[in-house]
Amino acid sequence: MLIKVAAGLALTAVVTLTALAFQGLIGLSNEGPDWTLLSDPYFHQILQFTFKQALLSALISVVLAWPVARALFYLPNLPGRRSFLGLCLLCFVMPTLVLITGLVALLGRSGLATPLLDAITGERWNLYGLNGILLAHVLLNMPFAVRVLYQQLQAIPDSSWKLAAQLKFTLAQRLRLIEFPALQHAALMLCGFIFILCFNSFAIVLTLGGGPRSTTLEVAIYQALKYDFNIPEALTLAWAQLLIAGGLYLLISRLGTTAWLSVDTDTRAYTPSAKGSGKRLLQLTYFAAWLALLLPILALLPGLLEDELKRFELSELLYPTLISIGLGVTAALGGLTLAYLTLKPVRDAVISGQRHRQLLFEWLAVHNLVAPAMVVSVGLFVFLLPLMDLDRWGILWVAVLNTAVVLPFAIQKLKPRLLQFDSQYHLLARSLKLNQWQRLQIEWPFMRSVLAPTFALVLVLAMGDVAIFSIFGTQDWTTLPWLIYSYAGTYRIAEASLASLLLLLLCALILWGIEQLQRPHKLSDKKPPTKGTHHA
């Protein structure tokens, strides 16, 4: 009973947060949106650029990921293969500001590799604008696509490869008849998902956009609200962002989901092998991918040797680091607790076979996936502005909103395991008349293998937040990513590099924990043997 009340309260809190944000967006408590902006060429230009950069980022990421995934699949003995998959995970979830600093150090105006690019292109290379945005988006999202496509290839049954070998398929036949059917759905999903991520991208466009010609909706919202103090314009842009990004998300989510954090299975009875020049090409692709992912990170290292750092007080980093960790842990713990509680009515509905009820509660629990963090932040900011001193209480809202943002991720990870528990043990638990406390004691060890990695994942996501902080954050509570942004914005690349490396190290440590915890547990995942088809 107690848990049902808590679940109800949790669901109400999540929905109320969005409702308040919407009240702010509608403008009931303040000035309303300025709809004339929709016919302004400025708006059209922003919209066009937002679509263009998102579409190109998605296509390039998936196209480049495909050969890398093939290399991983066809050459299981590649050196450092497991580390590469770990690096892919790190690159996808690492705070964007780390990558941005790395890119600036590598390819910025005085970047390490900029003279080389100048020589190759024959003109002055410019990182800022579409170039930099695409480069950063691809480096962040391609690793994610590699993991998904690689897992899809892994899922092709051995029997298909054996048959293909028996029938002496050519490379073209193998691509057309085996790989393409296995990858097409995932590739489409990936394109859609990466498109949405890039459509909602904030920090990269803010830092590497380089001017009004390369601005996206999200950055325009921020500028309207924080620089121009033009609330009607911010609200109009936020509505446009919500309708487009939300609509696209709903469209994509109808296609299904992609698994990318599951354990990498290395056990295959039969592996089709690559030979000759094909093999060498795949090897080359693999090493090129290593280089592409590592270079922006390695480019941070020379910054540590700069003279400016001799005068730099390390204590400057301490406070923002502690704030980032504190905010991350708060959001992660809050997100996990809310996820568990909001899933309770979903589980009850599944058990009682109420499909519509299940979908309704599921949607209520994850509904804020549809609304980008920036949109909810703006709505809530406008709603709260006349009600409280946001300079003083803003940090509290950073924690609350980050909790809400990581909630869908936590739900996505916990749901299958909790439903598995119910499907295996619900009848047994009820038959044993376990009370809620006893049930929790049994669920805990069953969930532990999922809880820890989920905690780590949402912790890293929350620690990397820039969008919410940009709206609600204050100088007194500067987080590590925002500090990096401030350094990079004032061309203090050495300091930015140091802070980025620290943040990266923290994230890498947490993700290393994920990989360790995700190794299959010997017995805990095993389903009990059943007695065949014996039914009374």
Add this chain to the structure above:
Amino acid sequence: MLKIDSLTLERDNQLLAYNFEIKEGQILAIQGRSGVGKTSLFNAIAGFLKPRSGDILWRGESLLKLAVEQRPVSLLFQDINLFEHLSVKENLCLGFSGDTPYEQLLEAAAQLDVDQQLNKRPGELSGGQRQRIALIRTLLRPEPLVLLDEPFAELDPHTRELATAWVRNTAKASGKTILMVTHQTEDVDRMADSSIELKQAVSQTE
């Protein structure tokens, strides 16, 4: 007394009908071909399946208005009886609302030759060992009405003899009423005070 009073259950568009009674402290064997509704009957008595009509009376009181947790029933499922992520010992101690009878559980484990398995996980046990562990817990729980769905199916002849004797002795000593689904006539001969054979489904529903 347990009275199954003109009970009808619906399953896969078929109506299943039951009508029998058993005195308290007795052991009733239930037989019948696969699909005839033996497990469905157990699910109804335990509260997992809502009957279409009729009643289930225990000591003159209807069980139908009671939730699963309120019914005086201990049920051995046909397949999943153990939590795979808990140790055998932890599994054995579940389902006791008051004090757990450790002594009795350990004694039973020794009698059924599974006392060496207590610190393992269920996945490390053979089918027969798992079944004996589940059987011990089901029988020793404080519920007066015990439902056993094919309790000896995984056991070899020697262990089967051991287990049937233990179940009968334990049930008689504690005055428990047992309903047991079995396909083996020898189980009926060894254990049951009486037996019934369920017939095919009575009619198709619309």
